Amino acid sequence: MTTFRSGFACFVGRPNAGKSTLTNALVGDKIAITSSKPQTTRHAIRGLVHRDDAQLVLVDTPGLHKPRTVLGQRLNDLVRTTWSEVDTIGLCLPADECIGPGDRFLIREIAALRRKPVLAVATKTDLVSPSRLAEHLMAIQGAGDEAGLEWRDVVPVSAVAGDQVQLLADLLVATLPEGPPLYPEGRLTDEPEETLVAEVIREAALEGVRDELPHSLAVVVEEMLPREGRSPDRPLVDVRANVFVERDSQKGIIIGHRGERLREIGTASRAQIERILGTPVFLDLHVKVAKDWQRDPKQLRKLGF
Numbered sequence: 001m002t003t004f005r006s007g008f009a010c011f012v013g014r015p016n017a018g019k020s021t022l023t024n025a026l027v028g029d030k031i032a033i034t035s036s037k038p039q040t041t042r043h044a045i046r047g048l049v050h051r052d053d054a055q056l057v058l059v060d061t062p063g064l065h066k067p068r069t070v071l072g073q074r075l076n077d078l079v080r081t082t083w084s085e086v087d088t089i090g091l092c093l094p095a096d097e098c099i100g101p102g103d104r105f106l107i108r109e110i111a112a113l114r115r116k117p118v119l120a121v122a123t124k125t126d127l128v129s130p131s132r133l134a135e136h137l138m139a140i141q142g143a144g145d146e147a148g149l150e151w152r153d154v155v156p157v158s159a160v161a162g163d164q165v166q167l168l169a170d171l172l173v174a175t176l177p178e179g180p181p182l183y184p185e186g187r188l189t190d191e192p193e194e195t196l197v198a199e200v201i202r203e204a205a206l207e208g209v210r211d212e213l214p215h216s217l218a219v220v221v222e223e224m225l226p227r228e229g230r231s232p233d234r235p236l237v238d239v240r241a242n243v244f245v246e247r248d249s250q251k252g253i254i255i256g257h258r259g260e261r262l263r264e265i266g267t268a269s270r271a272q273i274e275r276i277l278g279t280p281v282f283l284d285l286h287v288k289v290a291k292d293w294q295r296d297p298k299q300l301r302k303l304g305f
């Protein structure tokens with residue numbers, strides 16, 4: 001009989017390194033939220049990989065970055081707590097970018113954890129030539145040596161092309177302890193549905209807006225209830241959510257000319273929410289100003305941080 005393994009893994013790496021996309025590719029469903037804007041992953045969202053021989057729980061962390069606000073500090077604390085709790089770490093180093101000071105900082109921090117298996121994942125390999133990839137892999141090896149960190153493996157992967165994703169799953173599973181499944185089969189995530197719904201709306205609201213906005217956006221789902229009086233074969237769920245921004249000017253950006261952008265955000269997120277909940281949804285979206293919420297601990301708590 002083959003042994004069953006189970007445990008936790010997380011991907012770390014600089015913003016935009018491809019962590020969420022990789023999590024999605026491994027889980028095979030869109031649970032973690034991706035966006036072309038950096039630092040959009042706010043919550044440690046877990047995806048479950050169910051296999052005959054193992055269950056891998058993926059914890060997706062936000063990027064570690066220079067803390068400038070209370071929120072920045074909390075995010076960094078969250079990253080470090082996550083690292084200490086998982087069985088194995090995958091450090092994502094995008095192949096289309098050189099290893100920089102930020103990556104070296106991460107590698108030193110991870111090296112300080114000692115003895116935790118660390119896989120170096122060269123992400124986005126579809127974007128580079130084989131010779132550039134070879135250079136990148138050697139640079140990864142060198143950066144590990146420099147920090148006294150011995151990689152368990154160095155794996156080139158393209159989450160978008162699906163290249164080597166399966167191999168990565170095998171290598172991650174091999175680092176897990178023996179044990180029974182941690183979650184019932186069929187679950188993809190243990191995030192409450194409200195959190196997923198809020199993340200979907202946040203992602204839609206961030207699409208195509210200016211660079212300073214990501215940090216100023218928070219979404220809170222106030223209510224999620226089945227509409228009363230519907231026949232069982234035609235259910236409808238009412239979702240009421242608030243999009244919080246920090247300033248009046250940002251409110252205007254989100255709402256758009258005659259509410260056009262807000263309508264687009266609603267349409268785009270509703271389709272995804274319906275997929276998550278498995279029922280048609282009526283989405284009631286409001287934009288509110290919570291002045292400087294990132295700097296105010298009380299407001300942060302209210303917004304779920």
Ligand SMILES: Nc1nc2c(ncn2[C@@H]2O[C@H](COP(=O)(O)OP(=O)(O)OP(=O)(O)O)[C@@H](O)[C@H]2O)c(=O)[nH]1
Nearest residue numbers: 015016017018019020021038039041124158159160
């Ligand atoms: N071509 C290509 N693009 C990728 C790949 N993986 C991720 N990307 C793109 O890179 C960008 C960032 O990917 P994410 O998965 O959101 O990165 P992340 O590390 O989770 O980012 P943060 O949440 O900001 O920390 C997105 O635009 C992705 O579509 C890949 O394998 N190939």
